[in-house]
Amino acid sequence: MSTSHSIKAKAFLKDGKYAEWHDATFWGVRTKRDNMAFGLDEWEQLREKASAIKRHTISHLDEYLEQFAVNAEANGAIVHWAADAAEFNKIVYGILSGHNVRKVVKSKSMLTEECEMNPYLEKRGIEVVETDLGERIIQLKGQKPSHIVMPATHLSHDEVGELFEEKGISDEIGNHDPTYLTYRARLSLRNEFLTAEAGMTGGNFGIATTGDIVVCTNEGNADMSTACPKLHIAAVGLEKIIPDYDCLAVFQRLLARSGTGQPTTTYTSHFRKARCNDGEFHIVLVDNGRSSWIADPDHWEALKCIRCGECMNTCPVYRRSGGYSYSYFIPGPIGINLGMLRNPQEHSGNVSACTLCNSCQSVCPVKIDLGDQVYKWRQKLAEYGTASKSKKMMCDTMSRAFGSESRYNTATGAAHLLNNMPHGLVHCGLNPWAEGHEMMKFPKKPFHKVFEDLEKEDKE
Amino acid sequence: MSAKQDILNRIRAGVRDRHDMPVLDDIAAVTYPDPLAQFVKMSEAVGGRVIEPAAGEDLNSLVRQLFPDAREIASNLPEITIATRNPDTAGSAQALDGTDVGIIRGEFGVAENGCIWVPQAMKERAVCFICEHLVILMPKSRIVNNMHEAYKQVSFNDYGYGTFISGPSKTADIAQVLVMGAQASRSVTIVLI
Numbered sequence: 001m002s003t004s005h006s007i008k009a010k011a012f013l014k015d016g017k018y019a020e021w022h023d024a025t026f027w028g029v030r031t032k033r034d035n036m037a038f039g040l041d042e043w044e045q046l047r048e049k050a051s052a053i054k055r056h057t058i059s060h061l062d063e064y065l066e067q068f069a070v071n072a073e074a075n076g077a078i079v080h081w082a083a084d085a086a087e088f089n090k091i092v093y094g095i096l097s098g099h100n101v102r103k104v105v106k107s108k109s110m111l112t113e114e115c116e117m118n119p120y121l122e123k124r125g126i127e128v129v130e131t132d133l134g135e136r137i138i139q140l141k142g143q144k145p146s147h148i149v150m151p152a153t154h155l156s157h158d159e160v161g162e163l164f165e166e167k168g169i170s171d172e173i174g175n176h177d178p179t180y181l182t183y184r185a186r187l188s189l190r191n192e193f194l195t196a197e198a199g200m201t202g203g204n205f206g207i208a209t210t211g212d213i214v215v216c217t218n219e220g221n222a223d224m225s226t227a228c229p230k231l232h233i234a235a236v237g238l239e240k241i242i243p244d245y246d247c248l249a250v251f252q253r254l255l256a257r258s259g260t261g262q263p264t265t266t267y268t269s270h271f272r273k274a275r276c277n278d279g280e281f282h283i284v285l286v287d288n289g290r291s292s293w294i295a296d297p298d299h300w301e302a303l304k305c306i307r308c309g310e311c312m313n314t315c316p317v318y319r320r321s322g323g324y325s326y327s328y329f330i331p332g333p334i335g336i337n338l339g340m341l342r343n344p345q346e347h348s349g350n351v352s353a354c355t356l357c358n359s360c361q362s363v364c365p366v367k368i369d370l371g372d373q374v375y376k377w378r379q380k381l382a383e384y385g386t387a388s389k390s391k392k393m394m395c396d397t398m399s400r401a402f403g404s405e406s407r408y409n410t411a412t413g414a415a416h417l418l419n420n421m422p423h424g425l426v427h428c429g430l431n432p433w434a435e436g437h438e439m440m441k442f443p444k445k446p447f448h449k450v451f452e453d454l455e456k457e458d459k460e
Numbered sequence: 461m462s463a464k465q466d467i468l469n470r471i472r473a474g475v476r477d478r479h480d481m482p483v484l485d486d487i488a489a490v491t492y493p494d495p496l497a498q499f500v501k502m503s504e505a506v507g508g509r510v511i512e513p514a515a516g517e518d519l520n521s522l523v524r525q526l527f528p529d530a531r532e533i534a535s536n537l538p539e540i541t542i543a544t545r546n547p548d549t550a551g552s553a554q555a556l557d558g559t560d561v562g563i564i565r566g567e568f569g570v571a572e573n574g575c576i577w578v579p580q581a582m583k584e585r586a587v588c589f590i591c592e593h594l595v596i597l598m599p600k601s602r603i604v605n606n607m608h609e610a611y612k613q614v615s616f617n618d619y620g621y622g623t624f625i626s627g628p629s630k631t632a633d634i635a636q637v638l639v640m641g642a643q644a645s646r647s648v649t650i651v652l653i
Contacts, residue, residue, distance in 0.1 A: 025636055042488045052482035059479045062471045069464075075620060081464040133642055134633035150633065157635040178637035189643055194554045220589050220629040220644025227586035228553045238467070245611035246484050252607050253572075263502060263573035264607075264626045267644075273620030275585065287467045295474030 003388070004349025009321035023319040025153060030313045032261020033363065040257075050254055051367035053247045054304035058294060064208040064241045065285065071211030072283055075272045080284045085115035088286045092117060092200075092233060095282050096126055099231050101197040105189075107215065107222035108132040109202030110148055110307055111235045111286055113329055128200075129192045131221035133185055140167050146323030148330055149259050149309035154322060157181065189221070199225035201271075203236035204306070205251060206283070209244040212272055213283060216255060216265040223269055230279035234271065238290045239303040251306055254365035259308035293341050298376045302337045304366040311360035311370055317353045326350050333360035333370040340377045348386035351377045390432070412446035487608060495571040495603040496652075502574035506627030507640050508648040512600070519597070519651065526649060527561050527593060534591060535563035536582045553586035562591030562645070566625070568602035569650075570610045574626040576650065577610065580619035588625070594645035596625070600652035 013019050037043045069079045082088035118128045130139040134152035145151030161176030170184040201222045205214040213234045215222040226232045256262040274281040312318045312332030323331040328339030328347050339347030358371035381387035401411045427434045492498040500510045520542045534545035566576035604610050629644035
């Protein structure tokens with residue numbers, strides 16, 4: 001019954017100390033979020049409003065997208081529409097090659113990850129430099145993000161220190177102090193900002209009434225990426241468009257508090273225009289499946305996500321299995337759901353990574369029914385041909401047992417005989433119930449018999 | 461058909477129920493008896509420093525006093541006479557690299573989170589980020605309680621860029637250790653005027 005997630009999780013858990021640290025680290029972020037949430041009386045009201053705004057916006061997305069494009073173009077931005085990842089990559093490459101760009105500095109964007117833009121551009125001779133420190137670290141390490149907000153948290157400061165030594169970023173061998181390493185990365189990235197011909201950002205929000213792209217960072221790397229080069233490209237998923245500033249205020253208040261437990265990100269930056277007369281500001285609106293997901297009655301609300309990452313921090317399975325145990329590039333509860341929307345055949349191995357505790361949906365700032373959605377995906381696995389065969393067999397067997405009183409009574413009456421079976425036989429690989437823990441002991445007297453006897457006693 | 465029309469058509473075909481926009485005016489947002497005191501508290505909590513100069517104190521000597529080792533000071537504010545660089549006349553954003561102190565103006569502050577609204581007011585906005593230390597002059601009479609009030613006040617000029625800044629650039633990307641001074645200014649000093 002092992003799923004792709006459970007197999008990788010098992011490997012993750014081999015290093016018990018590391019697993020414990022990982023669990024505690026992300027639970028620490030959840031605790032910080034709670035401090036923020038409990039500090040505002042209107043917190044639950046904000047979540048309620050945020051959810052309602054998103055439901056409204058997504059169900060009127062055609063109108064808001066058109067309004068956004070009109071206003072962004074009126075500001076002088078050049079708006080592109082990309083149906084899928086391939087088209088997105090082609091558009092970005094077209095803009096960059098049209099300006100003879102050899103190097104682009106880039107702030108964090110899960111969308112460019114989704115479209116696998118970096119390898120596409122690199123293959124065509126354009127260097128892409130990630131400028132969020134965490135993203136830069138995993139880029140140098142040749143890895144993928146293990147979390148959408150804290151992409152390199154799985155690495156220790158020693159691992160980062162050794163990486164920086166190897167790449168010539170730090171020159172004091174053996175100095176793995178995070179402050180020193182951050183400073184060395186600052187110097188190295190400063191040089192990249194100054195020499196790149198283009199800057200790329202994602203977009204946390206696009207504002208329909210004003211045409212603004214809003215980007216939230218703590219490092220200021222989106223601002224550095226766009227304050228030096230003259231060309232700015234913003235990659236924005238369709239669902240990031242929201243109506244106006246009144247709505248933005250609601251999301252701005254929720255985003256950092258939920259994601260990292262901060263009252264705000266350091267920078268909440270609004271981009272309307274190219275930064276100078278001879279510069280250009282391009283906005284690429286990317287569909288890549290989103291417009292079709294709107295039609296899914298069970299799962300369209302996954303589009304409400306503002307990518308705060310809190311569902312990962314709170315998830316007992318994510319905390320104890322790490323981002324790399326999931327097959328989709330976004331891990332955790334939202335990643336399970338987005339992966340299934342993307343390709344259920346490929347990502348069914350993640351739906352087991354959920355205890356249905358619903359911690360995720362009780363903290364999600366836009367109230368996505370994350371756990372309920374996972375449950376719904378599980379009901380559809382047979383349809384996708386990805387249901388577990390042994391589980392199916394067990395369910396069929398149980399249906400037969402529970403479907404007939406005599407079969408049920410025989411089974412429960414005889415179950416205790418298993419208690420006396422040799423340990424090795426019960427704990428062999430064939431019995432999934434004895435995996436990772438001792439097999440339960442069956443009572444000699446089944447519950448319904450105990451109940452019957454008690455009732456009799458009562459009458460007597 | 462264009463990608464745009466394709467996308468819009470798919471959305472129109474896919475949407476099942478059109479949900480109403482919620483009322484937002486009834487949000488019982490936090491307010492403070494003393495918004496300025498709260499703003500100062502939050503600014504410090506996010507790693508900033510707040511200074512209220514004495515009446516008649518010269519801003520130039522204040523900056524000198526705060527940053528005695530600063531060699532390159534960049535500002536386009538008329539009252540700052542000690543600037544060695546001007547972001548309006550700098551040949552490029554790159555020319556502002558190596559700025560020790562950047563001095564800019566903020567329009568208003570937000571009590572709940574220490575944000576300061578900074579619309580671009582210079583040719584090279586890099587000055588706000590590229591400097592080692594950022595000084596923001598901000599009117600203490602202009603503090604709003606929360607982001608709902610803040611977004612009713614933001615205004616832009618022809619530069620078409622503005623940002624809320626709350627404290628110095630920071631990161632915890634290495635082993636979750638908080639470090640001030642990631643890619644932008646390593647410290648922020650707010651001077652209340």
